[in-house]
Amino acid sequence: MEITMENFAKMKYDVFSMFNEQWALCTAGGPKEYNTMTIGWGTMGTIWGPANHGKQIITVFLRESRRTSDILLKDDYFTVCFFPEENRKDLGILGSKSGKDVPDKINLTNLTPKLLDNAVGFEEAKLTFVCKKIYTHLMGKDELPDFVRDTLYKNGDLHFVFMGEIENVYGTIGE
Ligand SMILES: Cc1cc2nc3c(=O)[nH]c(=O)nc-3n(C[C@H](O)[C@H](O)[C@H](O)COP(=O)(O)O)c2cc1C
Numbered sequence: 001m002e003i004t005m006e007n008f009a010k011m012k013y014d015v016f017s018m019f020n021e022q023w024a025l026c027t028a029g030g031p032k033e034y035n036t037m038t039i040g041w042g043t044m045g046t047i048w049g050p051a052n053h054g055k056q057i058i059t060v061f062l063r064e065s066r067r068t069s070d071i072l073l074k075d076d077y078f079t080v081c082f083f084p085e086e087n088r089k090d091l092g093i094l095g096s097k098s099g100k101d102v103p104d105k106i107n108l109t110n111l112t113p114k115l116l117d118n119a120v121g122f123e124e125a126k127l128t129f130v131c132k133k134i135y136t137h138l139m140g141k142d143e144l145p146d147f148v149r150d151t152l153y154k155n156g157d158l159h160f161v162f163m164g165e166i167e168n169v170y171g172t173i174g175e
Helices: 015-022 067-074 085-094
Strands: 024-029 034-039 042-047 055-063 077-082 113-116 119-122 127-138 159-172
Touching: 015 024, 015 042, 024 067, 024 085, 024 119, 034 055, 034 067, 034 085, 034 119, 055 067, 055 077, 055 127, 067 127, 067 159, 077 119, 077 159, 119 127
Parallel strands: none
Antiparallel strands: 024 034, 024 077, 042 055, 055 159, 077 127, 113 119, 127 159
């Protein structure tokens, strides 16, 4: 089924498998400067509005060390793109190489970037959300639960929480 800005909020998303199993690309920035990385963490939901009128958001969690978070600190736009299974290898590459070391890492993949409004997505994505950043927060070490403070964050490198209001949606869902 084709997804549009008008109907996307009524669709049923398998969000746990979309992020955790399928993965996605989070691409920050616009035509002048952008960078992409693979994400496995993310949420979809609503915030800041009365019942039925909350802002529809995607939240992503990007570590401080990522080139993508450097760009999203300066720029307001990001996309979250989901891909067919045949692009998994590409997501593996973009999730293991940093744009800090390999600025043209997208050239190592079969993916084709394309301009979407103020943001950048990919021709090959089957579902793309264009998001405008509405909130940024760096996780605080003191606020972390014990079970991650000394494991996931023992060397610092905390996650930024970026909330983006969904401004546009392209693609399809289901068979
Ligand atoms: C399956 C998978 C999921 C990932 N999920 C995240 C994530 O949610 N947040 C994060 O900060 N890094 C995540 N990473 C790691 C980044 O994608 C990786 O460090 C990437 O090279 C960062 O690129 P950049 O420095 O060009 O932004 C994930 C990697 C993989 C392979």
